[in-house]
Amino acid sequence: MIEGFINNLPMITILVHAAIPLTIILVYALVAIWGERKIAGFIQDRLGPMRVGGWHGWAQSIADLLKLIQKEDILPKDASRFLFRFAPFMMFAASYAAFAVIPFSSSYIGSNINIGVFYLLAVTSVLTLSVIMAGWASNNKWSLLGGMRSAAQMVSYEVPTIATVLTVIVVSGSLNLMTVTEMQSGNDILGFLPNWFIFQNPFLIVAFIIFFISILAESHRVPFDLPESESELVAGYQTEYSGMRWAMFMLAEYADMLLLSLLGAVLFFGGWNSPFGEFMGGPAWGFFWFMLKGLLLVFVMMWIRWTLPRYRVDQLMHICWSILIPLSFINLVLVALWEVIFN
Amino acid sequence: MKKPEEILEYLNQKFGEDQLTLERGDIGEPWILVPASMIRDLSKFLRDDSELRFDMLMCLSGLHYLKEEELGVVYHLHSTKLDHYVTLKVRVPVEEPEVPSVESIWKTADWHEREAWDMVGVVFDKHPNLKRILLPDDWIGHPLRKDYVQQEFYQGIPTGE
């Protein structure tokens, strides 16, 4: 029995290797849901969860998760059975598969493939599919409207996302996320600034702003949260889902939010490179810096959610097609021009 | 700023002497009693005449007079431009509660008349869709009638305690 254990030791390490991002996402999701309610409470000068599990209700999301496990899972009679069940699988599997290429620290990356960015963008467009599937399958007018809106929104906002990611590829010259991060180590711009891409090329700041707006739309955050807008479409494409299946959608949404923030951190803010060069450089510190940058972006998303109202569908499309896309292409040309002239 | 009496003389010149009478209770404000058949073209005249310009129908309420076996409809009109008020009252026997609808003249009358039909049972002819507005469509009887008896069960749910 022990030999069996030893010679398939690598199999265990592989399984553990694949499960690390899973634990990161689960812990992050629990903390993020509790954090969002605390931040909302702080912004609206109320307390947020307090009573559950002692100090400041830290166990609130655990209670929510455990309760959702006990909730009955209703499969409406005239919903199409297979698609209704398959939508959460596809959604979470797609967003989790994208975590394979995120370089969490210099010593850990899911799989170091050399077309990392390309693969990541391909997989996130599968999310659009699963949202439409959920909307259409539950045969409910509200979810159909939610699904159709999200079809238009996520499809259109992929173009500016990819265009801005392209500007970074122009500067970095490689698709492998690990090499992209390695290129941003050290800090010799103007002496003290860490040479992250956002400081290397002025037009990349414009690219980051466009990128941030489009990932807000990609992960259905206010002011673009039309697919499951609370006040118009009851609960959008999630109307018919209940219990653990709905929890999967919630988890996938938060995971998608983290994924796109981490992508932004890798491309623009130098992944696991610490802002002080070699001072706090090692792989463990790298992971800390990387998660800090990602969570900062997630915090800004939450902050925006509790301040701004929501756009209408046609205004949303107008922003994307008439402002973001032309701007991102012009920005692409300018970045290329700047690269050619200066280095 | 016309008084109800002046408005009545002005109308009498137009519609003939015997039709309209000014009545006054012991207390409160006077009203003009109008025969049911005349109400629509009287209202059109009240709204479009340059002297009167009653462009706002403030309130339309249905009543049931048990002793006289009659249904009443009260119109309160107001002119925003010339700032004067008038109250019209129409009384029809309970057996054939037909009153011409003024919905085409003041759009607000649409819902008020549906409510009068729902509550008191006054039928407004040429009203676009005279259906019950407050009570469910399969409700029996008109509740604001003085002799209304409440139904025991509605779709199996007891209405009493």
Place this chain on the structure above:
Amino acid sequence: MGMLDKKYHDSNIIIVGLESALNWARKNSLWYEQFGLACCAIEMMATAASRYDFDRFGIIPRSSPRQADVMIVAGTVTMKMASRIERLYEQMSEPRYVISMGSCSNCGGPYWEHGYHVLKGVDKVIPVDVYVPGCPPRPEALLEGFLKLQEKITGETIIFKKNEADKKPETA
């Protein structure tokens, strides 16, 4: 047939431990269905606002009945609304509770005598767990109603007892 449907005869340590954990979770994350009928709905909104914050107890509004645990019947239930309330209650997913808020939904309230269109108490249509008296009840009374419901949930058991008392409504 999930575990929560069955009643276990032997109450060993695992079942008791699991049951208290499940009850603790259900107790601490009661999501109420966001719809109000009348004046009590304004007090429900005031309870959800900053001063009497619901969120401290982990209570957040959910607009679709599929994801809601508690249905707060806040206001007067009329005859026309009774069938809708019944359907909404049925469409909620299973471990669900009802708080009847305000004397209108408790027993018809000020409209019990001549209210021909008012349903005299929502328990004629759906089973009620906690009655919150008052017209409208103060936000503290509604919070007290929720605490009473939480006590009731901790009392629920999946172990078969001889004198199995069925759901006895509690007055807050």
Place this chain on the structure above:
Amino acid sequence: MVEILDNIDQREMVINMGPQHPSTHGVLRLELVLDGEIIKKVTPNIGYLHRCFEKYAEQMDDYSKVIPYTDRMDYVSAINQEHGYVLAMERLLEIDVPERVEYIRVIMAELQRIASHLLGIGAFGLDLGAFTPFLYCFTEREKILDIFERTTGARLLYNYMAVGGLMKDVHPEFKTDTADFLKTFRPKIKELNDLLSYNDIFIKRTANIGVLPKQVAINYGASGPVLRGSGVQWDLRKNDPYSIYEKFDFEIPVGMGEMGTLGDCWDRYIVRVREMEQSLRIIEQALDGLPEEGDVTEAVPKRIRPKNGSIYTRSESPRGELGYYIESNNSASPYRVKARAPSFVHLGMLPAISKGSLIADLVAIVGSIDIVLGEVDR
């Protein structure tokens, strides 16, 4: 409903924005015929909260027993409902009311107007997705409810006014409490303006939506902020002054079409915000003029038996013109009490002003006409 189903072609969808919906401000059902997301036809369905107010008024054996039921009609502005009914009774019985009672009634009515507008504005922001202004407005509203609670004992439905006076006098620190509230509330309106009124997304979502032309508003019998939003200079406190409103000077804010065409959702919203400032001015002047002595219950008649006759009196409730038509036949119980509710009339206009808009606009239009279902269904 069946006839709608027959004549819609395959691409149109009939949907129920039904009694349970986050943004219908209560139990209102809107049957929408949609093409994609554009609304072809809206039919409001009301009656889910019909609580037989008029039948109750006829069964009560005393005129003053109707007052608790007038509270429950528009439960967001209960004081103004009582004020309307009490004014009608006093005109019917020709009672004149002591000065101190009039002043207290005006202060309470204006405080209630601010509280009601705060709820209307908060709910309007909530419909458009802005969650935080809703809670800021509720925090301010709680301060007003504290003042009401110390005076009348209740938070929402007060039964505070009596025919010819008040149930009881105000609590001793009434003047200082209200003065503190005035001081703290003024900067809060400016904060609300920065957060919501002049927010670019809010303007995009509300300008040029649900346009109600001036003449159509009058023909539909609109009143209050909805009529003023369409540019008609009409406020009962100024044009047809009741109680002691002619003693105070305040302007009537009117929609000017600043952000789009005249009479759109933004105009109706900004009229309510500016009206709150005017109410502050009225309260200030009323607080200075409040006479110290005078028993508030001296003019309350012991038994009310009006001879037969009828009266129609209108007062300016936060939602519009609230009218009471009372008919008496010299007995202790009223023969007929008809309440003309502004929200009932404004909801009647909804199909006309929301044809051809999107669902998101319909939610904004329902929020901008600020209806309360207790008043619509009575």
Place this chain on the structure above:
Amino acid sequence: MLTDFGYILLFIITGSLFVGVALLVAKLIRPDRPNDIKLMTYECGEIPFGNARIQFNNRFYIIGLMFLIFEVEILLLFPWAVVFKDIGWFAFAAMFVFVFLIFIGFVYELGKGELKWDLPAPVIPGYAEGVGVIENGNEIEETAAKDPAAVIND
């Protein structure tokens, strides 16, 4: 020992495995008492009528087409972006021509108004002296004359 893409397959499997295990555990614990009212689709408390699956009209087709053009464009730009640093000016010139051509097509598309999504064409009720409120039917023709794409040609 797994190749890089093997890891990716492993990630996909663990993702769906996690969802499967979570739903399985939930299936063991949660009660399951379906009755026909509960299984009816939810429509704000009403009985739903008419079917929910209507064919959405053609604005999606236009958006899909436009998306396709840009997706293919970016696809072709990816290899260019990777090697851009080594080639320099020639790469920039080639890209500029390519992007400029598609940009002209895009500007034409914007001008023609095809991308005006679900533009609402509100019908504002009119008022005529002596007639009262008229549900202004011909409003739709007027807006059509001004901006053909604004009104959805049904």
